[in-house]
Structure formats: structure tokens, C-alpha cells
Amino acid sequence: MKIDTKIIAHRGSKGTRPENTLISFQAAIDDGCDGIETDVHFSKDRQFIIMHDETVDRTTNGSGLIYEKNLAELKHLDAGIRFSEEFKGTTIPTLQEVVNLLIQNNFHGIFNLELKTNKVQYPGIEQAVYEYFASIQYPFQLIYSSFNAHSLEILNNIDPQAYRAKLFKTAAKQAKTLKKSKLIEDFHPDIRWVKRHPFFASVKHLRPWTVNSTEDMQYCFKRNMAAIITDYPARAVQLREEMRGD
Template sequence: MQIDTKIIAHRGSRGTRPENTLVSFQTAINEGAEGIETDVHFSKDKQFIIMHDETVDRTTNGTGLIMDKTLGEIKKLDAGIRFSEEFKGTQVPTLQEVVNMLMKINFTGIFNLELKTNKIHYPGLERAVYEYFAGLRYPFQLIYSSFNGKSLEILNKIDPKAYEARLFKTAAKQAKTLKRSKVVEDFHPDIKWIKQHPFYAPARHLRPWVVNSTEDMQYCFERNMAAVITDYPGRAVQLRSEMRGGLI
């Protein structure tokens, strides 16, 4: 079976490593993922912080909002202990540290950066991220995504050539509007939503999340979607290989 679907690691190999950490991203790449998905916030001192939530409570041994903490304070937190004792002492990475890691290994896959502006706007984040990447020569394909359509519109005005995708659970109407306006290229819908709306968009424009079960992976591979975003990239790589070889 021909399957061109790429595998994007959701916050790295989130199912097997502490999410959004360097060890999680490196594990995913070692497992064969062709893409990395992660999230960026602003700290109190306007540093790029890689974390999913707006607070540090769930994934570290600290408490409070990222926007209320300096980079130095965030670096003192343990981002591995809540996942497992094995990863005790793992630090919260900055965007620069993640990019440096990818450049060091000459990663040529997808780097999907989600701007976490849907709950806290972080004024100036869009331009700051753009200017950071504008000053680099990086080997990977950079894709911006966000649940906040305004952030994508701001990025599009700054750089009309920026490759952007709209994340959504149910805001499909807004996503379509952004597509028609040429603000976004592709859609990153919830896999549950896309299975309920199978004719929403051509498979080549879909990268559903979070595709973790064997059933959902097969569903996406059979339809040759652009990519799947998964917590278990190693498992997805293995299943895709078996399907390509006609073993399933």
C-alpha cells in the first residue's frame, strides 16, 4: 500500500517521555518521526518557553503562570519528575535550545510550532518568533499553527510566505474562512472531529491530532492524509511500515 502520510511527534514522544523536553524530541526523531510538534509561550522576561499549558503546574514541580516567571525561575523547575523518577532533573527547554538541537542533527523534517495565544495573547509573540527565525538558516520545514486565528493573520501580514495551519476542534467555519483568504495552507483538526466529517477537506491538507490508537492510525494511513500528529511516533512508524509492506 502506498502511504505518504508523515508522522509528527506531538510534544515529542509524549507517550514515552516527559512532553516538550529535549529528550522527548530526540526520542521521537530516533524512532523515525518526520516531524516535531511543540508549543511556545513568552516568559516574564520575553523569552521563548516550550511548554503546552499556560501554567507550569501539570508538567513540572512548580506552580504559576509562565508569563509571571523569568527564564531563570523556569530553568530551576523539574520537567521530568511528574512523568517518572527516571527523568528527574529534566529542564524546561527554550525554543532556541530545541532549534539548536534540530540544527545540530541537521533535521530536515517538519517543525510545527504552535503559538499558544488562544488563552493568553502574549502581545508581540508573533513578530518576535518571526524575527527569530528570519535570522536563521535552518534545514527543517517550519509550520506555524494556532487555535487563535488572529495570530495566524498577524503572521500572514508580517510574512505572507509563512506556512501556516489552523488547529481546531469545532471552529471549522473559521478555518475554512482563513483558507479562502489564503491565510492558512492546511488544517490540523481533532481526529474525532474529522471522523465525523470525512468529506471536510482533501486528505493532502489534513494533519489530524491526537492520533494514538491503532484504529485511528490505520484510518489516516488508509486515506493517505498529509500527516498524523501522535503521542506515540514509534508505534505509528511501525504500523505504517507494516501497512506499506502489506502485512496489515
């Protein structure tokens, strides 16, 4: 079977490692993923912090909002202990540390950076992220995504060539409007929504999340979607090989 669908590791190998840590990203690369998905926030001292939630409570031994802590405070937190004692002492990475890891691995796949501006605005983060990537050379394909349409509009104004995608659970009408206005290239919808609306968009523009079950992986692979975003990249890579007959 012809399957070109890329496998993007959601917060790294989230299902098997502490999410959004260098350990998790390295595991995903070792598993043969085609892409890495992660999330970026601003700390109190305007450093790029890699974490999904706006607070540190769920994934670390600390508590409180990211933007109320400076980088030094965040680095003292343990980002592995809540996942497993095995990963005790794992630190919260910065965007620069993740990019350095990808460069060290000569990673040529997709780097999907979600701007977490749908709950906390982080004024200026779009410009700051653009300036950071404009100042370095990197081997991967950079894709920006966000639930916040305004952040995507700001990115478009800063750099019309930037590759942008709209995340959504159910707000498909807004996503279609953004696509029509050429503010985004692709859609990153919830897989549950995709299965309820199979004719929403061309599969070449779909990268659904979070595709974890074998059934959902097969659904996407059979339709040859652009990519899946999954917590289990190793499992997805193996299934894709089996379906391809590799």
C-alpha cells in the same frame, strides 16, 4: 499500500517521555518521525518557553503562570519528575534549545510550532518568532499553527510566505474561511471531528491530532492524509511500515 502520510511527534514522544523536553524530542527523532510538534510561550522576560499549558503546574514541580516567571525561575523547575523518577532533573527548554537540537540532528522534517495565544495573548510573540527564524539558518520545514486566528492573520501580515495551519476541535467554519482567504494552507483538526466529518477537506490538507490508537492511525494512513500528529511516533512508524509492506 502507497502511504505518504508524515508522522509528526506531538510534543515529542509524549507517550514515552516527559512532553516538550529535549529528551522527548530526541526520542522522537531517534524513532524516525517525520516531524516535531511543540508549543511556544513568552516568559516574564520575553524568552521563548517550550511548554503546552499556560501554567507550569501539570508538568513540573512548580506552580503559576509562565508569563509571571522569568527564564531563570523556569529553568530551576523539574520538567521530568511528574512523568517518572527516571527523568528527574529534566529542564524546561527554550525554543532556541529545541532548534539547536534539530540542527545538531540535521533534521530535515517538519517543525510545527504552535503559538499558544488562544488563552494568553503574549503581545508581539508573532513578530518576535518571525524575527528569530529570519535571523538563523535551519534545515527543517517550518509550519506555524494556532487555535487563535488573529495570530495567523498577524503572521500573514508579517510574512505572507510563512506556512500556516489552523488548529481546531469543532470550529471548522472559521478554518474554512481562513483557507478561502488564503490566511492558512492546511487544517490541523481533532481526529474525532475528522472521523465525524470525513468529507470536510482534501486529505492533502489534513494533519489531525492526537492520533494515538492503532485504529485511528490506520484510518489516516488508508486515506493517505498529509500527516498525523501522535504521542507515539515509534508505534506509528512501525505501523506505517507494516501497512506499506516495507
